[in-house]
Amino acid sequence: MNTVRDRIPVSQLQDAPDPSDRSGPMSLSLIIPCRNEARNLAVLLPQLCQWLPRLAARWEVVLVDDGSTDDTSKVMAEWARLPGFRALQLSRNFGKEAALTAGLEAAAGDVVVMMDADLQHPPALVEEMIARWREGADVVYAIRESREDEPAFKRIGTRMFYKLLNQFHRFEVPEGAGDFRLLDRQAVNALLALPERNRFMKGLYAWIGFKAVPLPYMPAPRAHGRTHFSKRSLFRLSIDGLTAFANWPLRIVGALGVLLALASFAYGGYLTFLYMLYGHNISGWTTIVVALMLFSGVQMIFLGIIGEYIARIFEEVKGRPLYLVRRELGQGLAAQTR
Ligand code: UDP
Numbered sequence: 001m002n003t004v005r006d007r008i009p010v011s012q013l014q015d016a017p018d019p020s021d022r023s024g025p026m027s028l029s030l031i032i033p034c035r036n037e038a039r040n041l042a043v044l045l046p047q048l049c050q051w052l053p054r055l056a057a058r059w060e061v062v063l064v065d066d067g068s069t070d071d072t073s074k075v076m077a078e079w080a081r082l083p084g085f086r087a088l089q090l091s092r093n094f095g096k097e098a099a100l101t102a103g104l105e106a107a108a109g110d111v112v113v114m115m116d117a118d119l120q121h122p123p124a125l126v127e128e129m130i131a132r133w134r135e136g137a138d139v140v141y142a143i144r145e146s147r148e149d150e151p152a153f154k155r156i157g158t159r160m161f162y163k164l165l166n167q168f169h170r171f172e173v174p175e176g177a178g179d180f181r182l183l184d185r186q187a188v189n190a191l192l193a194l195p196e197r198n199r200f201m202k203g204l205y206a207w208i209g210f211k212a213v214p215l216p217y218m219p220a221p222r223a224h225g226r227t228h229f230s231k232r233s234l235f236r237l238s239i240d241g242l243t244a245f246a247n248w249p250l251r252i253v254g255a256l257g258v259l260l261a262l263a264s265f266a267y268g269g270y271l272t273f274l275y276m277l278y279g280h281n282i283s284g285w286t287t288i289v290v291a292l293m294l295f296s297g298v299q300m301i302f303l304g305i306i307g308e309y310i311a312r313i314f315e316e317v318k319g320r321p322l323y324l325v326r327r328e329l330g331q332g333l334a335a336q337t338r
Pocket residue numbers: 032033034035036037066093094095096099115116117118120222226227228229
């Protein structure tokens with residue numbers, strides 16, 4: 001019996017790449033979003049030069065300068081002269097999510113790893129990530145072993161946020177997983193195909209699915225400088241995440257409206273009953289004022305919630321680009337021969 005295999009010359013069979021075969025040489029793109037990280041880059045990049053050639057046959061480092069005001073762009077420009085290093089300078093600060101998206105769009109590797117510039121993400125873990133990828137994982141995400149190193153308010157806030165975010169979903173955004181992760185080319189393409197402007201990456205990673213494997217780690221303390229995420233910006237990021245991945249706040253608005261209407265009917269009935277029992281009763285000024293303030297307050301909150309969603313719709317409808325590139329330097333994988 002003739003099978004397809006019989007009809008194709010053996011030499012050709014060997015050449016045909018098998019997408020599920022991950023044992024061969026692969027190309028690796030490392031994306032590093034940077035905002036004012038000149039001092040950290042000066043430490044991190046020489047380290048990368050040491051261990052990247054050991055990890056992959058072909059590699060590139062995509063440095064994204066997210067509107068830095070220090071020497072970051074200068075440091076990047078110097079490094080971009082070396083083979084394998086690319087620098088993408090955005091036209092202003094667009095935020096980490098946009099910087100990561102810029103890096104993902106620029107990356108050409110079979111496998112993409114994203115890591116921070118501040119040396120909080122141990123490079124040794126990347127080797128382990130690649131090992132998991134070879135074993136068949138499409139996404140390998142580093143997950144914090146504990147949050148002991150964080151202040152209590154942040155721990156409690158994070159816990160609440162993930163509880164709220166993960167209500168009524170078919171997928172779960174894992175708590176403690178950040179942007180330090182490996183993505184297979186297929187997963188990268190899936191992420192890039194998502195059209196939304198509000199890019200709450202942690203939600204998008206979970207939404208695309210694929211075979212995702214956690215890898216526990218403990219982030220090191222930041223080498224130089226301070227975190228870019230203040231309480232306020234974390235709160236804003238959490239509202240972005242909730243509005244993008246949860247519509248239960250809108251349902252709660254409706255449900256509470258119904259409850260309040262029912263309560264007012266009941267109260268009206270009760271008052272009528274009192275009137276019938278005791279006759280005309282003019283007292284109740286306090287009740288009216290309290291009820292008026294309570295319900296106008298509740299209405300304002302509801303309008304605010306609806307407003308948050310409408311503002312997001314407005315952002316999406318405008319369809320502005322996620323980021324603008326001012327300058328692109330260096331050559332990455334595209335310049336290397338296979
Ligand atoms: N970052 C960025 N754009 C920003 C804020 C941060 O590209 O607007 C980068 C930053 O340079 C770093 C990474 O995102 O490489 C993580 O930032 P940070 O260390 O401040 O966050 P944390 O580790 O505290 O969550």
